[in-house]
Amino acid sequence: MAIGATVHVFDVTLADIDRGVYEDLTVRLARHPSETDAFLLTRLLAYCLEYDEGIALSDGIAATDKPAVSIMDATGHALAWIEVGAPDAARLHTGSKSAERVAVYTHRDPRKVRAALAGKKIHRAEEIVLTSFDPGFIDSAVETLERRNTATLSVTEGQAYLEINGRSLSSPLHREPIV
Structure with a gap:
């Protein structure tokens, strides 16, 4: 955990009907002092929306050589490299050279994220999926954040339903x- 980090605990009931994933999770996220609440919440959503066997969170912004979220198989082979925010090329x-799949979850304007990456060298760039949310969704959820949080996240037909605190x-x- 990063020095000076604030730990947020999320008790999440996950029902991702689209993927057939149903779990009760307790997720502990350390928020680095330079990390925004929006980034923290997007990291939580990326973790839940990608939840699978072998998933792990890094130290977020403090982890300079690891993705925000990763999925490894039992042998340590990287299956997924998941970034949050507006990662650089x-x-x-x-990540694309290290893992079978790369994904990005952003709380920012997706057009700006794509524009910043345009023309840059990114291995298998055409395979990387950018996931974003409606404007205001993350900001409204951030208003409820506490050190200990209760959430239910349901996903059906590409729609996320979040109840948080x-x-x-x-x-x-x-x-x-x-x-």
């Missing part, structure tokens, strides 16, 4: 190629 290039929100999962 070099991180995506490294008593507030109900929804957004389509906007998925598109990064380039």
